[in-house]
Amino acid sequence: MSRKIPEEWLTLGLESSCDETSAAVLRGGREVLSNVISTQIPVHQKFGGVVPEIASRHHIVNIMPVIDEALRQAEVRLKDIDQVAVTYGPGLVGALLVGVAAAKGLAFSLGVPLIGVNHLEGHIFANFLSDKELEPPFMALVVSGGHTALVHVKDYDRFTLLGQTRDDAAGEAFDKIARVMGLPYPGGPRIDALAREGNPLAIDFPRALDEKGNYEFSFSGLKSAVLNYINSEKMKGHELAKADIAASFQHSVIEVLVTKAVEAAKAAGCGRLVLAGGVAANSGLEARLREAAQAAGLRFSYPSRLLCTDNAAMIACRGYYQALSGEYSDFYLNAVPGLGLSSRVPDDHEPEEG
Amino acid sequence: MFTCKTKSPAETLQLAQLVGKHIHEGTVLALVGDLGAGKTLFVQGLARTLGVEGEVTSPTFSLMNIYDGICRLYHFDLYRLETEAELENIGFYEYTDEPDGIVLIEWADKFPEALPEEYLRIDIERNGDEADADERVFTFSGVGEDNEEFVKELEKLVYLGH
Amino acid sequence: MSILAIDTATQVSSVAIAQAGRLQAEITLQARLTHSETLMPHIQQVLDMADTKAADLEGIAISIGPGSFTGLRIGLATAKAMCYALDKPLVTVSTLAALACHLPLPGICLLPLIDAQKGNAYYARYHWENGGLVAEDEVSVGAMADIVAGCAAEKRPVILLGDVTQRRIAGCMELPDNVTIAPAHELMPRAACVAMLGLRELAQGHTANVMDAAPIYIRRSEAEVLWEKRHPESVSTQEAHAVLVPTEGKS
Numbered sequence: 005m006s007r008k009i010p011e012e013w014l015t016l017g018l019e020s021s022c023d024e025t026s027a028a029v030l031r032g033g034r035e036v037l038s039n040v041i042s043t044q045i046p047v048h049q050k051f052g053g054v055v056p057e058i059a060s061r062h063h064i065v066n067i068m069p070v071i072d073e074a075l076r077q078a079e080v081r082l083k084d085i086d087q088v089a090v091t092y093g094p095g096l097v098g099a100l101l102v103g104v105a106a107a108k109g110l111a112f113s114l115g116v117p118l119i120g121v122n123h124l125e126g127h128i129f130a131n132f133l134s135d136k137e138l139e140p141p142f143m144a145l146v147v148s149g150g151h152t153a154l155v156h157v158k159d160y161d162r163f164t165l166l167g168q169t170r171d172d173a174a175g176e177a178f179d180k181i182a183r184v185m186g187l188p189y190p191g192g193p194r195i196d197a198l199a200r201e202g203n204p205l206a207i208d209f210p211r212a213l214d215e216k217g218n219y220e221f222s223f224s225g226l227k228s229a230v231l232n233y234i235n236s237e238k239m240k241g242h243e244l245a246k247a248d249i250a251a252s253f254q255h256s257v258i259e260v261l262v263t264k265a266v267e268a269a270k271a272a273g274c275g276r277l278v279l280a281g282g283v284a285a286n287s288g289l290e291a292r293l294r295e296a297a298q299a300a301g302l303r304f305s306y307p308s309r310l311l312c313t314d315n316a317a318m319i320a321c322r323g324y325y326q327a328l329s330g331e332y333s334d335f336y337l338n339a340v341p342g343l344g345l346s347s348r349v350p351d352d353h354e355p356e357e358g
Numbered sequence: 359m360f361t362c363k364t365k366s367p368a369e370t371l372q373l374a375q376l377v378g379k380h381i382h383e384g385t386v387l388a389l390v391g392d393l394g395a396g397k398t399l400f401v402q403g404l405a406r407t408l409g410v411e412g413e414v415t416s417p418t419f420s421l422m423n424i425y426d427g428i429c430r431l432y433h434f435d436l437y438r439l440e441t442e443a444e445l446e447n448i449g450f451y452e453y454t455d456e457p458d459g460i461v462l463i464e465w466a467d468k469f470p471e472a473l474p475e476e477y478l479r480i481d482i483e484r485n486g487d488e489a490d491a492d493e494r495v496f497t498f499s500g501v502g503e504d505n506e507e508f509v510k511e512l513e514k515l516v517y518l519g520h
Numbered sequence: 521m522s523i524l525a526i527d528t529a530t531q532v533s534s535v536a537i538a539q540a541g542r543l544q545a546e547i548t549l550q551a552r553l554t555h556s557e558t559l560m561p562h563i564q565q566v567l568d569m570a571d572t573k574a575a576d577l578e579g580i581a582i583s584i585g586p587g588s589f590t591g592l593r594i595g596l597a598t599a600k601a602m603c604y605a606l607d608k609p610l611v612t613v614s615t616l617a618a619l620a621c622h623l624p625l626p627g628i629c630l631l632p633l634i635d636a637q638k639g640n641a642y643y644a645r646y647h648w649e650n651g652g653l654v655a656e657d658e659v660s661v662g663a664m665a666d667i668v669a670g671c672a673a674e675k676r677p678v679i680l681l682g683d684v685t686q687r688r689i690a691g692c693m694e695l696p697d698n699v700t701i702a703p704a705h706e707l708m709p710r711a712a713c714v715a716m717l718g719l720r721e722l723a724q725g726h727t728a729n730v731m732d733a734a735p736i737y738i739r740r741s742e743a744e745v746l747w748e749k750r751h752p753e754s755v756s757t758q759e760a761h762a763v764l765v766p767t768e769g770k771s
Binding site for chain 3: 062063064065067068069071072082097098101102103104105106107108109110112113114335336337338339
């Protein structure tokens with residue numbers, strides 16, 4: 005292992021869980037030297053050849069160019085890298101496998117440690133890069149395409165999962181409702197846009213798991229309620245008030261997320277609420293959460309637009325802190341497409357209660 | 359083929375449990391039903407019965423989840439896929455051709471020609487009436503001799519139980 | 521000067537360390553869809569077995585397809601990353617050609633097959649001439665039953681290779697008189713073969729571009745287009761996803 009102090013460690017992060025192939029170089033835990041994302045930089049053009057139409061999905065072709073570009077932009081040589089952090093889940097298995105295999109190849113060849121990172125934890129840690137002064141503890145609301153969860157981040161290596169999706173994640177519910185309403189993909193932003201023109205209180209959709217102290221999320225009930233409403237309107241021959249449906253649906257989702265997040269933060273005695281995940285880009289959610297946090301006397305953080313999306317810098321950041329706690333992976337590391345969040349305790353402490 | 363009804367999510371889980379206790383390794387199970395019909399719920403019940411301890415959630419985003427129980431379970435959701443190329447890209451055929459475990463496919467009707475030669479099909483329909491919103495109608499049918507046999511076996515078990 | 525060779529194109533996982541004229545060490549096993557877990561540990565192991573350091577390798581040879589999309593990606597991503605980090609050349613070897621290496625005997629037709637699911641296989645014909653491997657046609661996709669039946673028109677012995685032959689052909693269909701399936705220990709893909717062909721490629725300077733090398737995938741739809749191009753007389757009016765049916769006697 006390197007003789008450098010942790011603040012000087014150079015972590016190479018790799019992220020290929022979904023559509024983007026990304027590589028990043030991080031110095032210490034917070035200094036982003038580069039953060040290269042395949043769809044934003046025409047890396048495939050750099051090396052000639054015909055550009056395939058869905059290039060952004062061809063991780064196997066993008067992976068080396070993004071790594072090369074990340075090193076070049078960071079002005080760092082591969083042999084100066086101290087460790088390799090890679091997303092091993094959740095995500096699309098075929099995509100994850102490319103990143104994991106490449107990470108192993110690099111780590112083994114360089115003789116440096118490999119660190120498997122949970123993409124969702126990466127989203128939480130993206131906040132540490134957006135706000136260099138941010139320190140735990142805080143309450144994190146994680147809202148990504150496939151996951152919705154509340155995590156009490158007590159320390160860099162100690163979290164308590166308060167609740168997560170039991171069935172449909174918020175992002176999925178948005179996509180499915182959008183489809184039923186005939187809106188094109190991607191559904192989330194379309195509903196967001198439509199919702200601005202509608203009345204959020206027009207229709208009163210139920211909120212599942214409303215009991216106090218229950219931090220689990222279940223949107224399939226809400227999804228069913230909206231579908232039932234749409235079906236019944238169609239059967240009655242009514243024209244769908246799409247903007248109102250979108251606004252009311254979004255309002256219900258946001259209210260559940262915001263209410264639980266603020267309640268959880270107060271119950272845990274946290275002074276700060278943090279938003280994480282790709283859906284964090286939903287304007288309604290971010291605004292409402294900020295408002296509610298303020299009203300409750302909580303400070304509020306969320307990552308910059310770039311850092312909300314899938315990117316390797318957040319993976320490198322999470323990897324760095326895992327390395328500080330000695331949490332490394334071996335070369336049997338496998339991709340886990342359905343990986344979720346779970347509570348974590350550092351090994352040398354007593355087991356967490358509750 | 360046969361049909362049976364469940365009146366609540368709890369009953370659906372019981373039905374899934376029954377199927378889970380008797381399903382054979384190597385089976386491909388095709389689940390067909392609209393949004394909210396209960397495909398994922400059914401899979402959750404089935405997976406638990408097959409010894410899967412971790413979370414079993416909708417693979418709408420990941421397209422395929424893999425769980426380890428008494429055998430491997432491959433849980434697909436074809437909802438987001440648009441083209442055959444995408445299906446091939448995720449190795450769908452490699453997992454469904456002579457599976458080394460059990461394969462569960464939600465929205466299987468999206469690519470009917472992609473299904474293997476033999477599979478077990480479960481159609482889930484809701485009752486149109488608002489009063490019986492929780493009721494579901496399950497139709498089991500088997501494609502291929504082994505699956506047809508299994509469906510007959512299942513029919514007996516279901517009617518014995520009720 | 522040794523190379524590392526990798527084959528993860530099928531259910532068989534294989535890695536080898538070899539020099540020209542000498543196979544130093546090899547690990548070959550049937551590992552159902554777990555290449556992602558075992559490949560790197562196997563590479564470490566085989567290097568240890570051959571008492572070779574990764575930094576001392578002359579290059580890396582990878583079996584490039586056709587085959588399992590997942591398996592091919594894992595192997596290629598690993599090979600590319602290693603070549604990039606070690607600054608060594610990468611050479612790619614056709615998975616079918618590597619299979620044809622098993623039996624370098626003149627006068628016979630070697631017909632390796634790789635599972636393309638639904639009773640289909642990727643295949644191509646090869647023979648050995650003057651110590652060199654000759655590919656007779658490009659990779660195609662076809663129904664295994666038809667591929668086998670089509671061999672009857674060959675005027676020479678035909679040997680079928682590939683692990684899929686054990687599962688889908690042996691005991692499942694009648695073989696024409698001139699056709700045999702290679703014995704069990706010869707029909708599996710082996711990194712030793714990838715190494716042999718890889719060393720030749722390296723010696724000739726045929727290296728791949730680490731930055732954009734991609735596996736050979738032949739998608740169903742592409743395969744159909746390829747097929748129709750080569751056989752304009754037999755274009756059917758069936759739907760795009762129909763199984764390809766080669767006419768007898770033609771490759």
